[in-house]
Amino acid sequence: MVIHFTCNGKPVTVDVDGDMRVLDVLRDVLDLTGTKEGCGEGECGACTIILNGKTVNSCLLYAGKLQGAVVETIEGLSGDSAGLHPIQESFLEEGAVQCGFCTPGMVLSTKALLDRHPDPSIKEIETALSGNFCRCTGYGKIMKAVVSSAEKLRDSREDGHQSGTGLGVKRG
């Protein structure tokens, strides 16, 4: 079937079977290999993408569901800029990346959380990341990275707001 959707801000058309996994559409058809396959049955979260603003497991999502949808993958996080997204920076700074296989999913679950709750509690962070398994870090550094990226994003929003109003003192 011919499927039109938006991927990382750009319109995309693919012609695939409706029962192809979105994970395979991304990796094999669109060559977006940042999305990883871990367990392939919705347990580990390595294949997490953001679909219409919400995290889902792309290994359990059929391609037909993409019709008209808006998808964000790890490749789209920094937009058109060459640099890293503040969440990615924080993951590097805090040492929250070891083997790196879970990282794209962790980062996207973090982004979906911070888009909704710019100042999440530790419990909210734990819940938001409860569908993403990491077998290296023990999660401590990932939690730190989420907290630090939330601060960064709040600061940058504040800066944006202040520069807009001409008030401009940077917090912290």
Place this chain on the structure above:
Amino acid sequence: MEYVQPDTLEAAVSRLGRGGCTILSGGTDLAVVNRASGLKPECFVDICRISQFSGMELGEEGLHIGPCTTIAELAASAEIPHCLSQGASAIGSPQIRNAATVGGNICNASPCGDTLSPMVALSASFVLVSPRGSRAVDAETFFLGPKKTVLADDELLTDIIIGREFLKGTSAFKMLGKRKGQVISQVNAAVWLLLEDGVVAKVQAAFGSVAPVPLRARQTEAFLTGKELDAGTIHESLAYVKQDIRPISDIRASEAYRYRLAESIFHDVLKQAAGLACC
């Protein structure tokens, strides 16, 4: 393969009538089963574009819940009885809850499905539509066994109704698994309670993962009805829980452990529904 996304109930039912269809809702269970079996469906009828299938609405009979309402929406809802939102919150991970639907959880008919015991405790009514017409089935009689329901091949769950009576009162749900998150119930229980001056005017309870289908706890309910709900009554009621359930030993828990767990969980949900200090 054919993948159709009807945007009306009529179009969906008409395609189902031609045969060879697998109904697709969120797909979180179906994708795992299909991949493991290697079977390629002839036709997916993806029902999630039918607008009346998503969301909740209060009507004359009670609260209507569309079958494609996501588990995440149920988990976040304050409109539905508390036991149902608690049951929804217990399912899978955020990613699963965002994609999975309540109709899918019901029609998948896993004995451990965490919205099933709330549906049975709340006497939910399921509206089923096929090319031959429409019928309403009580939650309690809908389930026939693990992954088996009364649904015919060409029949579609179109509406879930929680009667007005059950929007009053209080309710609670609890499940226990081997860890805190992303886990399947070893036992779950839901209770709905109507107290009048501290006395049980009406109570309905149901257990999951203790039999091939979610079970109403009728002997426990009969014992509790008309009694003052204090610590002594709650403790005494646990003896009836044992008579109401039929657990087996399997990969998730032993029969003996499930008996103990059922008592402990029922103790907690009853206290929670009654607003008594608890756990």
